[in-house]
Amino acid sequence: MLSVTAVWRNWGRTESVNPAEVVTPRGTDEVADVVARARTNGVTVKAVGSGHSFSAIAIAPEIQLDMSGQRGLVAVDTATGRATLRAGTTLREIPGLLAPYGLAMANLGDVDAQTISGATSTGTHGTGLRHGGISTQITAVQLVTGNGDVRTVDTSEPQLLSAAALGLGALGVITEVTLQCVPAFTLRAQEGPEQVDDVIDSFLEKVALHDHYEFYWFPHTGFALTKTNTRLPLDTPRSGPGVVRRLIDDEVVSNGLFRVTCEVGARFPSAVPRINSLAGNALSARTYTDASTKVFVSPRRVRFREMEYAIPLDRVPQALNEVRDMINRRGFRVSFPIEVRAAAADDLMLSTASGRDSGYVAVHRYHADPVDGYFDEVERIMADHGGRPHWGKMHTRDARHLRSVYPRFGEFLSVREELDPDRVFVNPYLASVLGD
Numbered sequence: 001m002l003s004v005t006a007v008w009r010n011w012g013r014t015e016s017v018n019p020a021e022v023v024t025p026r027g028t029d030e031v032a033d034v035v036a037r038a039r040t041n042g043v044t045v046k047a048v049g050s051g052h053s054f055s056a057i058a059i060a061p062e063i064q065l066d067m068s069g070q071r072g073l074v075a076v077d078t079a080t081g082r083a084t085l086r087a088g089t090t091l092r093e094i095p096g097l098l099a100p101y102g103l104a105m106a107n108l109g110d111v112d113a114q115t116i117s118g119a120t121s122t123g124t125h126g127t128g129l130r131h132g133g134i135s136t137q138i139t140a141v142q143l144v145t146g147n148g149d150v151r152t153v154d155t156s157e158p159q160l161l162s163a164a165a166l167g168l169g170a171l172g173v174i175t176e177v178t179l180q181c182v183p184a185f186t187l188r189a190q191e192g193p194e195q196v197d198d199v200i201d202s203f204l205e206k207v208a209l210h211d212h213y214e215f216y217w218f219p220h221t222g223f224a225l226t227k228t229n230t231r232l233p234l235d236t237p238r239s240g241p242g243v244v245r246r247l248i249d250d251e252v253v254s255n256g257l258f259r260v261t262c263e264v265g266a267r268f269p270s271a272v273p274r275i276n277s278l279a280g281n282a283l284s285a286r287t288y289t290d291a292s293t294k295v296f297v298s299p300r301r302v303r304f305r306e307m308e309y310a311i312p313l314d315r316v317p318q319a320l321n322e323v324r325d326m327i328n329r330r331g332f333r334v335s336f337p338i339e340v341r342a343a344a345a346d347d348l349m350l351s352t353a354s355g356r357d358s359g360y361v362a363v364h365r366y367h368a369d370p371v372d373g374y375f376d377e378v379e380r381i382m383a384d385h386g387g388r389p390h391w392g393k394m395h396t397r398d399a400r401h402l403r404s405v406y407p408r409f410g411e412f413l414s415v416r417e418e419l420d421p422d423r424v425f426v427n428p429y430l431a432s433v434l435g436d
C-alpha cells in the first residue's frame with residue numbers, strides 16, 4: 001500500500017530523511033513486487049523498523065518499506081521450541097505471543113521497542129557471557145533478495161545463515177524470523193551502587209560468575225551502579241518491590257529526575273560532576289524477582305545519542321581506565337553513565353562478537369548536549385583495542401577499517417554479491433561501511 005511521505009526521524013534525532021516513496025506492504029508477495037519494480041527502475045529500497053538505530057543504517061532516501069503492518073506469530077514448533085515471527089513484530093509483543101507455549105527469548109537488551117528484524121539486523125545484544133546477541137537466537141530467516149526472490153535461509157545453509165542472521169539490511173528484506181526460544185524463566189535482579197575501582201577490577205570475574213552482569217559508571221564520581229541478574233525456574237515466587245514501586249523507581253528517579261539533571265547539566269556543564277554525585281546518592285540498592293522480560297527491559301524516556309564499541313573481553317578494564325583518564329584530561333562534562341556489558345563469542349560474519357568473547361562499552365550524551373569531541377576520543381581508545389562499532393549506534397568507521405577488525409568481512413561481501421548484485425538495498429551508510 002502506498003502512502004504519502006513525511007520526514008522520518010530516528011529515536012535519537014541523529015538522522016532524518018524524506019523518502020521519495022513509502023510503501024507499507026500487506027505481505028511477502030507485495031514486498032517481492034516492490035523489490036522487483038525497484039530493481040527494474042534502478043532505485044533503492046530500505047526496510048525500516050522502529051527507528052531505534054542511532055547510526056544512519058535505516059535511512060531510506062528512495063523507497064522506504066514500513067514493515068509495521070507485518071507483525072505477529074506465524075508458527076510455533078513446541079517440540080523444538082522454535083517460533084516464527086513476522087519481521088515487524090516488536091520485542092515488546094514477543095513475550096505475550098510466546099507465553100501460551102511456555103517459551104521466552106533467551107536474552108534481551110535493555111529496551112523492547114525494536115522490531116525483531118531491526119534488532120537482529122544491527123546486532124542488538126544484552127549482557128551475559130554465556131549468551132550471544134539476539135541474532136544468535138535465529139535459526140531461519142525468510143527474505144526477499146535483491147533479485148526479487150523469496151528465499152528461506154536456515155541451519156541447512158550455515159554459511160548463508162551466518163550472514164543473513166545479522167545482515168545490516170544489506171542482503172534482502174526480511175519477512176519472517178525464526179527464533180530458538182527457551183522455556184520461560186524468572187530472573188532475580190540485584191542492583192546497587194559500588195566503588196568504581198572495585199567494579200572495574202572485578203569485571204572479568206563477575207561476568208564469568210553471573211548469568212547477566214553489567215554496570216553503569218557515572219563519570220566524575222567514584223561509584224558505579226551494578227546490575228546482576230540470575231536465571232531461576234519459572235515457578236520461583238515473585239519478590240521484592242512490586243510493580244508500582246519499580247515503576248516509581250524507573251519512571252520518577254531513572255527517567256523523570258534524570259531528565260531534569262541532564263537538562264541542568266546541558267545548560268550548566270560545570271555542575272555535571274556534582275549532579276552525578278547527587279544522582280548516585282539517589283540510587284539505592286534493590287533486589288527483586290520477576291519474569292525475565294520484565295527484568296531485562298527498562299523504560300528509556302530521556303532522549304540521548306549513543307556510541308557503543310565491542311572490544312576483546314580482557315581489554316575492558318584497561319580501556320575503561322583510559323576512558324576515565326581521557327575524560328579528566330580533556331575536561332569533558334558527561335551527565336550520562338557509561339554502560340558496560342559482555343557477550344559470548346559467536347560465529348556470525350558481522351557480529352560485533354564474531355569469533356571472540358566481547359566486552360561492550362557504551363557512551364551516551366543527552367540529546368541537548370553540545371557535540372564536543374567526546375565520542376571521537378572514546379572511539380580512538382576503542383579502536384586501539386581492536387574495537388568493533390555497534391552497527392546501530394554512532395561511529396565514524398568505514399569499510400577499509402572494518403575489514404581489518406572483522407575476519408569474515410570478505411565472506412559477507414561475497415554473500416551480498418550473490419543476494420543483492422544490483423545493490424537494491426544500498427544506502428549511504430551501507431556504501432560507507434561495506435563499500436560499493
Ligand SMILES: Cc1cc2nc3c(=O)[nH]c(=O)nc-3n(C[C@H](O)[C@H](O)[C@H](O)COP(=O)(O)OP(=O)(O)OC[C@H]3O[C@@H](n4cnc5c(N)ncnc54)[C@H](O)[C@@H]3O)c2cc1C
Nearest residue numbers: 049050051052053109110114115118122124125169174392
Ligand atoms: C533507547 C534505546 C535503547 C537501546 N538499547 C540497546 C541495547 O540494549 N542493546 C543493543 O545492542 N542495542 C540497543 N539499542 C540499539 C537498537 O537495538 C538497534 O539500533 C536496533 O537496530 C533497533 O531496531 P529497529 O527496529 O528500531 O530498527 P531500525 O533502526 O529501524 O533499522 C535498523 C536496520 O535494520 C534494518 N531492517 C529493519 N527491518 C528490516 C527488515 N524487515 N528486513 C531487512 N532489514 C530490516 C534496517 O534497514 C536497518 O538497516 C538501543 C536503542 C535505543 C534508541
